Amino acid sequence: MQYICIADDHPLYRDALKDVLNQHFTALTVLEAGSLAQVLELAASYPALEFVLLDLNMPGMAGLNGLVQLRQQFPQIAVAMLSADDDKQTVLQAMAFGAAGFISKSAGRQQLVSALKQLLNGDIYLPADTFRQSVAPGNSPIEHKAEQALLRGLTKKQIKVLQRMVSGESNKQIADALCIAETTVKAHVSAVLAKLGVPSRVQAILLARDLDFSLYL
The missing domain is CATH 3.40.50.2300 (Response regulator)
Incomplete structure (x- = not known):
C-alpha cells in the first residue's frame, strides 16, 4: 500500500x-x-x-x-x-x-x-x-560563443534529446518523438549529463534552458 x-x-x-x-x-x-x-x-x-x-x-x-x-x-x-x-x-x-x-x-x-x-x-x-515558451531571439556574440562551447561535445542526437529535456518531456515521450528505444534515451541522457558536467537532469535543464537549439539542428 x-x-x-x-x-x-x-x-x-x-x-x-x-x-x-x-x-x-x-x-x-x-x-x-x-x-x-x-x-x-x-x-x-x-x-x-x-x-x-x-x-x-x-x-x-x-x-x-x-x-x-x-x-x-x-x-x-x-x-x-x-x-x-x-x-x-x-x-x-x-x-x-x-x-x-x-x-x-x-x-x-x-x-x-x-x-x-x-x-x-x-x-x-x-x-x-x-x-515550450520560446526564448527571445537575438543572442549577443558572447552568448552565442557560450552556447557553442556548451554544445560542442554533444552529438546531434544528444542535442535533440537535450532540447526535449528542456521542453519538459519524459524519457518515454522523447523515445516516441525520436523513434528510438527508451533505453537508448536513457543512455543519451547519461552522456549529456557527463558531457555538460552536471550530476542531474534538473541541473542540465537549468544550464541549457535558454539555448537556441534551432542554430544547431
Whole structure:
C-alpha cells in the first residue's frame, strides 16, 4: 500500500485530485492536509508516507521555503509542487530545491493523470507547455560563443534529446518523438549529463534552458 498526501488549502481541489487518484491508481492510501503544519504532522505520524502533492501557496509555505523545510525534515518523501504560478523560473527553482516535479493547476484531467503516473513511477514531471515558451531571439556574440562551447561535445542526437529535456518531456515521450528505444534515451541522457558536467537532469535543464537549439539542428 502506497501512502500519498494531497496538501492544498482548497477542499474542492483536494477532492478533485483524490477522485483522480482513486479512479486511476490502485493500492493507494490518500491523506489530506490544508497547511504546511498539517503536512509535517502527517509526515511524522505516517512513516510509510512516500509522496506529497504540495500546493505552493497554502498557509505556512512562504513560497518555496515550505518545500525546503519539508525536504530537510523528511528527505525520504518525494514532493511534487502544485500551483497556478507555473512560469519557467518558478518551476526551475522548485526543481533546484528538491521537487520531483511540478503540476500546473491549469492542467486538464488527462494531463493530470499522465503527470501523476510519471511521478508515482519515480520519474520527473515538468509542465511541457511552460517549457515550450520560446526564448527571445537575438543572442549577443558572447552568448552565442557560450552556447557553442556548451554544445560542442554533444552529438546531434544528444542535442535533440537535450532540447526535449528542456521542453519538459519524459524519457518515454522523447523515445516516441525520436523513434528510438527508451533505453537508448536513457543512455543519451547519461552522456549529456557527463558531457555538460552536471550530476542531474534538473541541473542540465537549468544550464541549457535558454539555448537556441534551432542554430544547431
